[in-house]
Amino acid sequence: MNLRAFSLRCLLPVAALISICTAAQASDTLRVEGGKISGTTGSDGRISIYKGIPFAAPPVGDLRWKAPQPVKKWNGVLACDHFGPSPMQGDPAPFSMWSAEFLIPKTPIGEDCLYLNVWAEKQGKPGGKKPVLVWIYGGGFVSGGAGCAIYDGEATAKKGVVFVSINYRVGAFGFFAHPELTKESGKNASGNYGLMDQIAALKWVKKNIAQFGGDPENVTIAGQSAGSMSVNCLVASPQAKGLFNKAIAESGAGFGRVYPSLKQAEEGGVKAAQTLGVASLADLRKVPAEEILKKVLTYRAPIIDGLVLPQAISEIYESRKQNPVTLLTGWNQNENALDKPKTAEEFRSAYNQTLGPKAQTFFEYYPAQSDEQAAHSQNELARDGSYGVQNYSWALAQSRQNKGVYLYRFARKLPATGIYARYGAFHTGEVAYAYDNLRFIDRALRPLGATDDQIANIMSAYWVNFIKTGNPNGTGLPEWPAFNPYARQMISLGDEIKAAPLAEQPALDFLIEQAGKR
Numbered sequence: 127m128n129l130r131a132f133s134l135r136c137l138l139p140v141a142a143l144i145s146i147c148t149a150a151q152a153s154d155t156l157r158v159e160g161g162k163i164s165g166t167t168g169s170d171g172r173i174s175i176y177k178g179i180p181f182a183a184p185p186v187g188d189l190r191w192k193a194p195q196p197v198k199k200w201n202g203v204l205a206c207d208h209f210g211p212s213p214m215q216g217d218p219a220p221f222s223m224w225s226a227e228f229l230i231p232k233t234p235i236g237e238d239c240l241y242l243n244v245w246a247e248k249q250g251k252p253g254g255k256k257p258v259l260v261w262i263y264g265g266g267f268v269s270g271g272a273g274c275a276i277y278d279g280e281a282t283a284k285k286g287v288v289f290v291s292i293n294y295r296v297g298a299f300g301f302f303a304h305p306e307l308t309k310e311s312g313k314n315a316s317g318n319y320g321l322m323d324q325i326a327a328l329k330w331v332k333k334n335i336a337q338f339g340g341d342p343e344n345v346t347i348a349g350q351s352a353g354s355m356s357v358n359c360l361v362a363s364p365q366a367k368g369l370f371n372k373a374i375a376e377s378g379a380g381f382g383r384v385y386p387s388l389k390q391a392e393e394g395g396v397k398a399a400q401t402l403g404v405a406s407l408a409d410l411r412k413v414p415a416e417e418i419l420k421k422v423l424t425y426r427a428p429i430i431d432g433l434v435l436p437q438a439i440s441e442i443y444e445s446r447k448q449n450p451v452t453l454l455t456g457w458n459q460n461e462n463a464l465d466k467p468k469t470a471e472e473f474r475s476a477y478n479q480t481l482g483p484k485a486q487t488f489f490e491y492y493p494a495q496s497d498e499q500a501a502h503s504q505n506e507l508a509r510d511g512s513y514g515v516q517n518y519s520w521a522l523a524q525s526r527q528n529k530g531v532y533l534y535r536f537a538r539k540l541p542a543t544g545i546y547a548r549y550g551a552f553h554t555g556e557v558a559y560a561y562d563n564l565r566f567i568d569r570a571l572r573p574l575g576a577t578d579d580q581i582a583n584i585m586s587a588y589w590v591n592f593i594k595t596g597n598p599n600g601t602g603l604p605e606w607p608a609f610n611p612y613a614r615q616m617i618s619l620g621d622e623i624k625a626a627p628l629a630e631q632p633a634l635d636f637l638i639e640q641a642g643k644r
Contacts (some may be wrong), residue, residue, distance in 0.1 A: 154174045164206065176243065181194075181292070231271075242291065259374075261290065264350045282586070303388060308388065328360075362442040372451055385438070470496055519638060531610075538556075562586035587603055
């Protein structure tokens with residue numbers, strides 16, 4: 127990692143940055159939107175790697191809280207040999223189940239963040255146009271970046287896929303609405319800048335990916351957590367029409383969530399401006415990013431803005447207005463590990479009060495006869511009530527329209543030591559397996575073994591097959607049946623990999639029914 131180049135990219139203006147980059151060691155020069163770029167090669171020389179390709183103008187100064195603008199042209203050859211800055215957010219530090227390999231690099235971090243990265247087999251290889259994967263990171267819409275170690279694209283590229291990872295604005299920089307911004311836009315909308323960034327990156331892929339050997343007509347969008355919710359938003363958005371034909375959604379969707387309306391988001395923006403002590407949009411754009419990061423804490427999600435998201439996602443599906451895709455989706459066995467679950471008595475009391483006569487049915491699915499049983503049920507409920515309901519609802523909506531969908535459950539309890547031992551098949555745990563990146567896992571904390579290698583080999587083969595054809599099945603792999611509303615089959619990806627009925631279906635149906643009554 128070139129720390130000197132990272133520091134320079136943070137501190138110097140674009141013109142000076144380009145003059146420095148052009149002096150760097152380069153290979154495989156290509157022309158893309160904006161100018162010429164060079165990259166580096168992977169560990170064995172098979173893969174060309176381009177990191178930090180600008181796909182839009184830096185969203186700073188007067189471009190803060192504007193839709194992404196066309197990339198600025200440069201002279202010479204831009205050396206794309208390291209990641210661009212991660213979007214503005216707090217400094218990364220390990221927490222809960224997430225150790226360093228699941229986090230962005232410590233530097234650089236800033237508003238000038240609209241860069242993407244490409245891994246592709248070196249030009250001249252036989253095989254014609256290759257399928258493309260565009261990876262969208264998670265982080266609750268307030269953190270994350272494409273530079274995480276487990277998002278590396280080299281292993282997937284070696285299997286015949288052009289792998290692209292993208293940055294997008296997060297937090298108050300990516301999801302901030304205000305009446306003046308709505309007026310300024312000329313489209314009567316504001317707030318979804320993070321989603322607009324993703325769409326701009328997909329348009330860049332459409333225009334430029336053939337230069338890397340990719341097929342712009344065979345693009346899969348994929349993401350995890352907030353990245354998975356982003357995938358759901360993009361499938362629903364008319365602004366993303368024609369930019370992809372397949373979707374991979376890992377632990378997240380918008381069916382079980384209520385996104386704010388434009389009016390609600392604008393009201394929040396007015397209050398935020400008051401908190402910052404500024405009265406005009408021009409002054410808002412002059413507030414230091416660090417102050418916004420510290421004081422504006424309410425922006426964590428997409429907005430039903432009438433433009434990027436014209437309606438709630440479930441309504442878009444009900445009216446069949448979503449973009450057509452084949453879908454691979456699922457969630458993990460231990461998504462949410464609660465630190466302090468309620469006692470059995472507290473748990474029973476809470477849901478008896480909330481559900482009344484329906485509580486009896488609820489406790490059939492989530493029993494609480496003892497504190498130990500209640501703790502287990504609360505962890506199951508935390509998983510089912512969040513990611514389970516979301517991704518299951520999406521699978522149902524997709525399958526009821528006879529659209530292809532494959533459902534999974536990641537069940538491998540990652541071997542771990544110390545504080546990490548309690549988390550099992552935790553949220554984000556599947557990513558390194560799906561993209562064959564176990565080499566980046568800290569083995570001192572997580573002593574992975576042959577079983578993990580085998581799971582990664584099978585999972586990554588499923589994912590690559592789906593990216594190529596829309597069907598994860600292939601020679602030598604356990605059969606993965608398509609999900610449908612009549613035989614709700616999924617595949618369990620754990621110590622044993624096998625197809626099975628979705629065991630939680632009755633519980634998930636119950637939770638969806640109760641949510642609909644509120």
